[in-house]
Amino acid sequence: MTRWFRQPPPRGVLLTLLAAGLAACFVIEQFGLVDDYVRFVLITLGINIILCVSLNLVNGWMGEFSVGHAGFMALGAYLSACVSVKWLAWGDPLWMFPLAVIGGGLLAGAVGFLLGLLSFKTRGDYLAIITLAFLMIVKSGLENIPYVGGARGFLGIGNQTTLLSTAIWTVLTLWAIRNLVYSRFGRGIVAVREDEIAANAMGVDTRKAKLAAFVVSSFFGGVAGALFAHQLQFINPSVFDLVKSTEILVMVYLGGVGSLAGSILGATAFTFLSQALQPLGTWRMVILPLLLVLLMIFRPRGIMGMREFSWFVPRREFPAKEEKK
Amino acid sequence: MDYFAQQAINAIQLGSIYALIALGYSMVYGVLVMINFAHGDVFMVSSFFCFLLLLLLPVPFVAALIIVMLATAVLGVALERLAYRPLRNAPRVSAIITALGCGLIIQNTTLSLSPYSQRMPELFVPVTWNFGGVTVSSLQLLIIGVSVGLMIGLDFFIRRTRYGMAMRAIAQDRITVPLMGIPVNTMIALTFAIGAALGGAAGVLYASAYPVISATMGVLIGWKAFVAAVIGGIGSVRGAVLGAYVLGSVEVFTVTVLPSTYRDLVVYALLLVILIFKPYGLLGRPAVQKV
Numbered sequence: 148m149t150r151w152f153r154q155p156p157p158r159g160v161l162l163t164l165l166a167a168g169l170a171a172c173f174v175i176e177q178f179g180l181v182d183d184y185v186r187f188v189l190i191t192l193g194i195n196i197i198l199c200v201s202l203n204l205v206n207g208w209m210g211e212f213s214v215g216h217a218g219f220m221a222l223g224a225y226l227s228a229c230v231s232v233k234w235l236a237w238g239d240p241l242w243m244f245p246l247a248v249i250g251g252g253l254l255a256g257a258v259g260f261l262l263g264l265l266s267f268k269t270r271g272d273y274l275a276i277i278t279l280a281f282l283m284i285v286k287s288g289l290e291n292i293p294y295v296g297g298a299r300g301f302l303g304i305g306n307q308t309t310l311l312s313t314a315i316w317t318v319l320t321l322w323a324i325r326n327l328v329y330s331r332f333g334r335g336i337v338a339v340r341e342d343e344i345a346a347n348a349m350g351v352d353t354r355k356a357k358l359a360a361f362v363v364s365s366f367f368g369g370v371a372g373a374l375f376a377h378q379l380q381f382i383n384p385s386v387f388d389l390v391k392s393t394e395i396l397v398m399v400y401l402g403g404v405g406s407l408a409g410s411i412l413g414a415t416a417f418t419f420l421s422q423a424l425q426p427l428g429t430w431r432m433v434i435l436p437l438l439l440v441l442l443m444i445f446r447p448r449g450i451m452g453m454r455e456f457s458w459f460v461p462r463r464e465f466p467a468k469e470e471k472k
Numbered sequence: 473m474d475y476f477a478q479q480a481i482n483a484i485q486l487g488s489i490y491a492l493i494a495l496g497y498s499m500v501y502g503v504l505v506m507i508n509f510a511h512g513d514v515f516m517v518s519s520f521f522c523f524l525l526l527l528l529l530p531v532p533f534v535a536a537l538i539i540v541m542l543a544t545a546v547l548g549v550a551l552e553r554l555a556y557r558p559l560r561n562a563p564r565v566s567a568i569i570t571a572l573g574c575g576l577i578i579q580n581t582t583l584s585l586s587p588y589s590q591r592m593p594e595l596f597v598p599v600t601w602n603f604g605g606v607t608v609s610s611l612q613l614l615i616i617g618v619s620v621g622l623m624i625g626l627d628f629f630i631r632r633t634r635y636g637m638a639m640r641a642i643a644q645d646r647i648t649v650p651l652m653g654i655p656v657n658t659m660i661a662l663t664f665a666i667g668a669a670l671g672g673a674a675g676v677l678y679a680s681a682y683p684v685i686s687a688t689m690g691v692l693i694g695w696k697a698f699v700a701a702v703i704g705g706i707g708s709v710r711g712a713v714l715g716a717y718v719l720g721s722v723e724v725f726t727v728t729v730l731p732s733t734y735r736d737l738v739v740y741a742l743l744l745v746i747l748i749f750k751p752y753g754l755l756g757r758p759a760v761q762k763v
Contacts, residue, residue: 212565214572269751272507275568276702277747280740283695287736298733389691393572400569429587432580436573443566443573444558 155462165318172314186310188422190378193313194371195414197320199398200407201367206396207404208328209360210340211266214392215278216368218285221387222258223251223369224376225295228304231377244307248316248373255369256362263361267354270343282392289384300383301376308377316374320367321459325407327363329461336360337405390432394421397439400449407459409451416450474605479724485612485681487720488619491713492674493697494704495626496548496667498712502643503663504560506567507706510551510575512694514668517578518544518675519685520586526593533596533680537618541672548668549661557657575690582687589686592679615677622673623713626666630709639663643707696723699743705756714754 175181181189202216230247231240238246262281266274290298327333335356338346347353376382394417402413417435424431442449457465493515500508522540525531531539555574559567598611630636638654639662650656678693679685696719704715719739726738746753 206565210565212568265748269747271564272505272568272706273702273747273751275507277744280699280744280747283736283740284744287733287740291731291733291737390576393576396569396572429580429584433577433584436576436580440555440570440573440577443562443570444555447559447562447566 154457155460155465156458161458169311169314169318172310176310187378188418189310190308190313190374192415192418193310193317194374194378195395195398195418196317196411197367197371197374198395199402199414199417200320200324200410201364201371202395203399203402203404203406203410204324204328204336204360204364206399207406207410208333208340209336209357210404211270212272212275213278213364214275214389214396215262215282215285216364216395217387217389217391218278218282219255219259219365219368220372220375220391221285221289221382221384222255223248223372224382224387225251225289225301225372226254226369227251227373228301228376228382229295231307232301232304240305240307244312244377247377248312248370251373251376252366252369255372256366259361259365259368260358262365263358266357266361279389282387282389286384286387289387296383298384300381302381304376304380304382306377306380308374313374316370320370321407321411323363323367325459325461327359329464332356332359340405393436397435400439401442403449403452403454405453406449406451406455408456409449409454412450475728477606479728480721481606481608481612483721483724484717485615485720486724487717488616489674489678489681489693490697490700490720491623491716492619492670492677493694494701494712494716495623495709496671497698497701498704498706498709499639499663499667501701502707502709503639503660504556505707506556506564507571507698508556508664508667509568509571509698510578511667511671512698513575513578513582513690514544514547514551515671515675515678515694515697516685516687516690517547517582518668518672519592519679519689520582520590521672522595522676522679523590523592523685526595530593533614536595537673537676540676541669544672544675545665545669548664548671551668552661552664557660579687579690586687589684592683592685594683595676595680611681615681618673618677622670626670627709629666635659635662696739699739703743703746703753705753708753708755708757711753711755718754 205211205213227247230250235243265277295301335351338351339353339356343353398413398417403409496511518540521543522536525536551574555570559570598609600607600609638659641649642659700715700719701712704711723735726735
């Protein structure tokens with residue numbers, strides 16, 4: 148008798164839970180059941196989960212080391228802000244805001260494609276340096292574009308990120324990345340991590356796998372950036388710096404690489420911990436990295452590294468039930 | 473022409489400071505194949521060491537330089553012993569993350585203890601000379617002289633002494649070296665000590681040239697030095713020096729042509745372009761992946 152969490156859930160349970168969760172988000176929002184602070188933390192949690200899962204695709208499943216995720220966030224944030232404040236400001240937020248978010252994701256995804264091309268030539272440390280250079284170029288590039296406010300930042304973004312839209316995007320991200328990594332094609336991404344040369348020899352198109360991982364990861368990074376911009380209503384190039392990237396890295400490695408459940412756990416733990424440590428001011432950013440260092444020394448795979456909560460695994464992954472004799 | 477010569481001296485001065493920091497990145501990478509992301513913050517802390525030292529007792533320049541270099545070396549060794557050594561056989565990513573984390577810990581501890589930038593007491597009263605329109609201060613000569621002296625000393629140490637030979641041997645083959653009777657742990661600690669001490673020297677020189685120090689200096693200056701090390705070919709000691717002077721010149725001359733806000737953009741774009749065309753830097757050797 149295996150325990151219930153090692154088995155797939157009964158059919159329909161997952162969908163029912165999802166529908167109930169989204170309905171709850173809608174009801175909470177509509178009737179103002181929670182105060183602004185709780186709502187803010189919940190939206191931050193959703194955004195952090197999106198960031199964590201999407202970075203985990205490159206850093207966990209594919210086994211590269213990217214420190215540029217905040218750069219993709221910045222691209223998504225700025226493009227979506229341009230759409231919602233400058234280009235389609237007359238539109239109804241109901242259709243305009245999703246368009247802005249998708250636009251931000253697409254820009255980030257396109258740039259992620261370019262970065263993926265660079266990953267053909269270099270791996271490991273040098274690819275990490277390239278992602279660092281990318282992050283710095285995005286940040287100082289934005290500081291030099293007066294159209295989006297330069298170093299002073301982009302003001303007057305509408306408060307359009309709702310609990311429901313964040314929840315929908317979080318579910319979409321989890322769903323997309325789960326389906327990608329458990330697909331035939333997605334196994335190629337994992338094969339790149341294990342041994343790129345062997346994967347190539349076995350007929351995996353490693354270039355396509357790398358490009359796909361970078362594009363999908365950066366697309367959702369951009370989506371998270373767009374939601375983030377419309378949550379804070381003010382963005383500034385220096386928000387998207389190496390510290391932001393490191394925060395996402397803390398979530399990924401805290402939760403565990405190559406795991407959806409780990410990403411959710413990591414993002415949740417990080418979000419609540421960093422809210423709880425808020426009174427400590429700058430000491431907060433001493434304690435969180437210290438936690439990361441201790442984790443790396445004593446538990447290098449994170450809470451759920453390379454393991455998965457069975458409810459996130461597609462049903463076909465489980466062996467068929469044996470007939471009772 | 474005068475303007476050009478003046479800027480060239482500034483470029484050499486900046487390049488010298490970058491070179492001292494870049495050497496620390498490059499030495500550790502050469503020996504351990506690990507990017508010591510905390511090194512920029514070690515440099516930053518060293519200028520705070522210098523600040524505290526001068527606050528407690530006003531010592532002359534040379535004494536301050538030596539004391540700060542020693543203190544920073546101790547910090548470098550402590551970092552290696554406490555954070556990096558337990559991870560030496562762990563996956564490479566763990567070591568990189570730990571280094572990033574240590575950098576943040578050092579930076580934010582300094583920031584929490586000293587939230588505002590500090591004004592450095594004057595270490596050294598510079599004399600300026602004028603050579604036909606080009607001003608050179610004794611401080612600039614001192615910075616360039618001390619850096620070049622340390623670099624030549626390091627090059628001699630690595631190429632001509634037994635300890636240097638042991639370091640190069642560890643860089644080549646860390647498995648066989650202990651069988652030859654070389655104490656690997658001691659040599660790696662020594663590498664960290666020397667790298668950090670050079671960063672400490674850079675901290676003192678930087679603080680006497682630009683006497684306002686803050687906790688974000690590790691990010692602003694340290695990362696540039698890292699870029700210099702990568703441009704030169706990280707792991708190569710001479711490459712780090714070459715990269716640092718290239719970077720110093722590019723930065724100084726960018727500001728003469730473009731607004732100063734474009735400086736970072738140009739620097740990191742240069743890094744990206746160099747990595748695309750010469751993926752292992754100007755003097756670096758490509759890593760061979762064994763199947």
